[in-house]
Amino acid sequence: MRVLVTGGAGFIGSNLVDALMEQGHQVTVVDDLSVGQRANIAHHLASERFRLVRGSILDRDVLEPLIRQCDLLFHLAAVVGVKYIVEDPRHGILVNVRGTENVLELAARHTVRTVIASSSEVYGKSTAVPLREENDRLLGPTTASRWSYAESKAIDEYIALAYAREGLPVTIVRYFNAYGPRLDPRGYGSVIARFITQATRGEPLTVYDDGEQTRCFTYVADTVQGTILAGTVEQAAGQVLNIGADREVSINELATLVKELAGSSSQITHVSSSTAFGPNFEETRRRVPDVARAREVLGFVARTPLEDGLQRTLDWFREHKPDDINTTERFS
Ligand SMILES: NC(=O)c1ccc[n+]([C@@H]2O[C@H](COP(=O)([O-])OP(=O)(O)OC[C@H]3O[C@@H](n4cnc5c(N)ncnc54)[C@H](O)[C@@H]3O)[C@@H](O)[C@H]2O)c1
Numbered sequence: 001m002r003v004l005v006t007g008g009a010g011f012i013g014s015n016l017v018d019a020l021m022e023q024g025h026q027v028t029v030v031d032d033l034s035v036g037q038r039a040n041i042a043h044h045l046a047s048e049r050f051r052l053v054r055g056s057i058l059d060r061d062v063l064e065p066l067i068r069q070c071d072l073l074f075h076l077a078a079v080v081g082v083k084y085i086v087e088d089p090r091h092g093i094l095v096n097v098r099g100t101e102n103v104l105e106l107a108a109r110h111t112v113r114t115v116i117a118s119s120s121e122v123y124g125k126s127t128a129v130p131l132r133e134e135n136d137r138l139l140g141p142t143t144a145s146r147w148s149y150a151e152s153k154a155i156d157e158y159i160a161l162a163y164a165r166e167g168l169p170v171t172i173v174r175y176f177n178a179y180g181p182r183l184d185p186r187g188y189g190s191v192i193a194r195f196i197t198q199a200t201r202g203e204p205l206t207v208y209d210d211g212e213q214t215r216c217f218t219y220v221a222d223t224v225q226g227t228i229l230a231g232t233v234e235q236a237a238g239q240v241l242n243i244g245a246d247r248e249v250s251i252n253e254l255a256t257l258v259k260e261l262a263g264s265s266s267q268i269t270h271v272s273s274s275t276a277f278g279p280n281f282e283e284t285r286r287r288v289p290d291v292a293r294a295r296e297v298l299g300f301v302a303r304t305p306l307e308d309g310l311q312r313t314l315d316w317f318r319e320h321k322p323d324d325i326n327t328t329e330r331f332s
Contacts, residue, residue, distance in 0.1 A: 002026045004070040006057055006103060007077030009036030011184050012117070012175070015220045016074060016227055017041055021050060023228075030066055031077060032056040035084075040182050057099035060106070067106040072231050075103045076117045078153075081190065082146050086277060089145040096152035101159055107170070108163045114170040115231040116160045120244065120287050121150040122174060129248075130290035133174070133240045140282045147282075157240065169237035171230040176244025176289050180220030180309060181316035192217065192310070195255055196317045199264035208273040211252035214286045218245040219309035222302035229298040236297050242289035245302035261310055 007013040008029030020027050028051045044050040055062035057077045079092035107114040123131045124139035139147045160170045185193035198205045226243035230236050255268045273283050294300045
């Protein structure tokens with residue numbers, strides 16, 4: 001198939017590209033390289049089946065021929081991560097809403113099978129775990145700008161579902177904290193990147209608040225597998241699906257695990273999230289997906305044990321030594 005991946009130079013996108021290339025597809029990436037890196041996909045540049053287009057999803061002239069010429073579209077390009085959203089909410093909203101609107105409008109014009117990357121953030125502060133796709137959402141006030149990311153992703157979902165009603169075969173995947181090789185310390189779920197970096201440098205592992213907030217960390221190979229199934233299983237069209245592991249881990253447990261796996265003598269310390277993110281910051285307490293629908297519709301289960309995934313991530317970080325990581329920066 002001719003597959004287009006927006007945001008394909010990013011963390012999840014580049015891992016998705018690896019899997020698609022391995023399956024023998026013809027793959028085009030469109031990415032403005034604002035966060036994504038050429039190095040993430042450099043190993044494919046010599047292949048005749050691969051093409052990188054440096055461009056923005058805000059530019060319809062760039063998108064139109066690419067979408068017209070593809071059979072399957074994975075839309076991952078977005079402004080991602082609390083740090084970016086809190087620093088420049090207007091840009092995040094613009095890219096995440098207008099960019100997605102562009103992608104969906106062109107996909108509908110050419111009736112291209114499409115997968116849209118959404119996020120567990122759309123559930124907001126809801127603690128009605130496990131979070132089912134139909135659950136109510138609970139978001140904070142508009143003055144807390146982190147929620148603009150959740151809102152922009154939710155608007156993307158509304159637009160996608162509206163196009164689905166008009167006949168576009170589109171699936172929405174809500175990712176739960178992906179991690180693994182190429183994890184960008186500035187991005188989403190980067191608490192793992194931060195802990196790994198701190199542990200390998202012998203610096204204190206900084207846990208926000210009491211550390212009893214939980215997440216379900218999903219190894220990126222599993223995230224990618226769920227994404228490809230969402231784009232290829234026919235019954236997935238028109239559906240919203242949680243894509244994540246359902247092992248609930250507190251940030252305290254995660255810190256201990258990373259420290260052990262790294263054989264590190266680092267201390268584990270607690271700092272206030274408002275010191276890191278500012279006084280208006282709101283933390284979400286629990287994030288656990290209900291994985292039943294993904295299992296039913298896609299036959300998808302995230303199988304990689306956290307310990308194995310963390311070990312592989314640790315190995316990757318050791319090999320690539322991203323020395324420029326500032327672990328005191330304001331990222332989550
Ligand atoms: N990583 C996670 O755990 C997670 C969780 C929930 C949702 N998501 C969603 O998954 C997708 C991929 O996330 P990721 O973690 O790989 O993030 P990422 O930042 O590594 O990837 C996003 C990519 O989009 C590109 N991009 C940004 N603005 C663009 C624009 N205007 N035009 C073209 N490209 C642009 C960036 O350069 C980057 O390569 C995003 O849609 C994100 O919202 C990720």
